[in-house]
Amino acid sequence: MREHDRLFIGGEWTTPSGTGTIDVISPHTEEIIGRVPDGTPADMDAAVAAAREAFDRGPWPRMTPAERAEILGRLSAIYAERQQSMADLVTEEMGSPIGFSIFAQAAIPQMTLQYYIDLAGTFTWEEERPGMLGPVTVTREPVGVVAAIYPWNVPQFTFIMKLAPALIAGCTVVAKPSPETPLDAYLLAEWIKEAGIPDGVVNIVPGGRETGAYLVEHPGVDKVAFTGSTDAGRKIAAACGQRLRPVTLELGGKSAAIILEDADLASTIEGFKLASLMNNGEACAAQTRILAPRSRYDEVADALATMVGGLSVGDPADYTTEIGPLVARRQQERVEGYIRIGQDEGAKVIAGGLDRPHDRGWYVAPTVFGGVTNDMRIAREEIFGPVLALLSYDDEEDAVRIANDSDYGLGGSVWTADVDHGVEVARRIRTGSCGVNMYIMEPNTPFGGYKDSGLGRELGPEGLSPYLEYKAIPRPA
Ligand code: NAD
Numbered sequence: 337m338r339e340h341d342r343l344f345i346g347g348e349w350t351t352p353s354g355t356g357t358i359d360v361i362s363p364h365t366e367e368i369i370g371r372v373p374d375g376t377p378a379d380m381d382a383a384v385a386a387a388r389e390a391f392d393r394g395p396w397p398r399m400t401p402a403e404r405a406e407i408l409g410r411l412s413a414i415y416a417e418r419q420q421s422m423a424d425l426v427t428e429e430m431g432s433p434i435g436f437s438i439f440a441q442a443a444i445p446q447m448t449l450q451y452y453i454d455l456a457g458t459f460t461w462e463e464e465r466p467g468m469l470g471p472v473t474v475t476r477e478p479v480g481v482v483a484a485i486y487p488w489n490v491p492q493f494t495f496i497m498k499l500a501p502a503l504i505a506g507c508t509v510v511a512k513p514s515p516e517t518p519l520d521a522y523l524l525a526e527w528i529k530e531a532g533i534p535d536g537v538v539n540i541v542p543g544g545r546e547t548g549a550y551l552v553e554h555p556g557v558d559k560v561a562f563t564g565s566t567d568a569g570r571k572i573a574a575a576c577g578q579r580l581r582p583v584t585l586e587l588g589g590k591s592a593a594i595i596l597e598d599a600d601l602a603s604t605i606e607g608f609k610l611a612s613l614m615n616n617g618e619a620c621a622a623q624t625r626i627l628a629p630r631s632r633y634d635e636v637a638d639a640l641a642t643m644v645g646g647l648s649v650g651d652p653a654d655y656t657t658e659i660g661p662l663v664a665r666r667q668q669e670r671v672e673g674y675i676r677i678g679q680d681e682g683a684k685v686i687a688g689g690l691d692r693p694h695d696r697g698w699y700v701a702p703t704v705f706g707g708v709t710n711d712m713r714i715a716r717e718e719i720f721g722p723v724l725a726l727l728s729y730d731d732e733e734d735a736v737r738i739a740n741d742s743d744y745g746l747g748g749s750v751w752t753a754d755v756d757h758g759v760e761v762a763r764r765i766r767t768g769s770c771g772v773n774m775y776i777m778e779p780n781t782p783f784g785g786y787k788d789s790g791l792g793r794e795l796g797p798e799g800l801s802p803y804l805e806y807k808a809i810p811r812p813a
Contacts, residue, residue: 346386347535375543390536470813478506480558488516518542584792589746621747671721745786
């Protein structure tokens with residue numbers, strides 16, 4: 337049991353203003369594994385004040401990028417050394433299978449941090465441009481105090497995607513982890529303190545959506561970075577619009593995997609274990625609409641049902657587990673609700689269904705629906721669990737049309753024996769990323785969504801821009 341009774345504010349472990357607490361419950365055992373304070377508006381005020389002070393008067397924004405990189409390098413080294421403990425903790429909190437967790441809940445966050453540290457050395461922070469009347473210095477300045485709000489499904493990755501570029505830019509940060517997964521943020525806070533990042537540069541206040549909404553609207557905040565649901569994203573965008581506050585939004589998805597006529601079926605279906613079912617299907621970029629050519633529909637349906645029906649579902653800490661429990665009972669019920677909706681809509685369960693694989697823990701059987709049409713809710717709405725919808729298409733044109741017929745535009749993939757042709761098809765998909773014969777998010781390439789999947793990009797140099805203001809200083813020749 338990890339009991340935290342303080343908040344990380346101003347570089348200190350401070351006493352919270354309220355008495356409310358958040359219980360963190362294991363999705364596998366349904367037992368309480370940790371407890372943290374439930375942040376109040378007064379706690380947010382204190383956190384924003386600390387971040388404001390560190391930004392307005394502290395050393396951090398005044399250091400050179402190289403100096404900041406050196407300090408962040410200490411954090412990166414600690415992270416690299418102890419990443420197994422981070423992976424174990426996130427798995428315990430939210431049920432990510434440990435094999436996936438080591439990679440996505442710890443290694444990639446650390447690599448993302450290191451990527452921005454390295455970028456500091458090559459990024460153009462300042463340049464001279466010739467102007468009409470004389471030279472102009474164009475410089476990049478940190479945007480200020482950043483509010484970072486993120487979800488429970490990949491808590492470290494979605495936090496570090498904001499924290500690393502914000503810190504290298506010279507910003508200070510107030511983070512609000514999800515109530516389901518605050519413990520990993522506490523572990524990171526310990527490492528931040530140990531690395532010697534100046535006081536007030538990072539502040540962490542766990543809490544629910546009201547606490548998040550309070551932070552978004554706080555007058556001391558200069559920029560909001562959000563990952564979460566499209567519904568919450570709309571509210572946050574509206575609040576930021578009212579205040580003309582810059583905001584980046586990474587929201588939901590309903591991505592398509594297009595199997596082309598010439599695809600090798602065995603490797604394609606194997607590839608879906610990651611592309612479509614990563615993190616128990618609790619992944620914004622999961623490719624949950626599988627598009628098969630009508631001529632190969634039956635063979636795809638059989639192979640997909642066999643693969644999904646054969647997945648090992650169980651204790652996420654077990655290295656042989658492929659699908660763990662969902663984050664919360666609420667999520668289990670939501671996903672089961674969608675399985676009922678799919679049945680009511682006339683789609684056919686060809687693997688899985690409503691029988692729970694385990695009595696204890698928030699497990700749902702990995703499920704495939706066959707005979708899905710793109711107007712069904714199970715093809716249009718984000719389910720956020722291990723539920724796949726199999727659709728058929730007539731020809732490539734039709735496949736591209738179906739893939740693009742979505743309110744979302746986050747990820748996708750094309751599966752083919754002809755990689756060059758796959759790239760051509762990927763170019764036609766209106767999403768922020770689209771893989772060929774694989775899907776991955778790379779620290780050095782932009783990630784984000786078209787349409788209802790969000791605004792702006794994270795990762796890569798593109799993910800640094802939202803944390804910078806650009807300033808021109810013209811002067812006489
Ligand atoms: P959520 O939107 O309910 O919550 C996300 C975070 O925002 C939490 O910290 C929550 O407390 C906070 N929050 C909720 N409403 C808020 C508001 N009005 N103002 C301020 N803060 C608010 O989402 P969730 O259920 O925790 O996470 C799942 C969602 O996240 C899915 O829709 C998924 O697609 C999305 N997601 C997107 C990406 C991406 O990069 N595009 C990555 C991971 C998850």
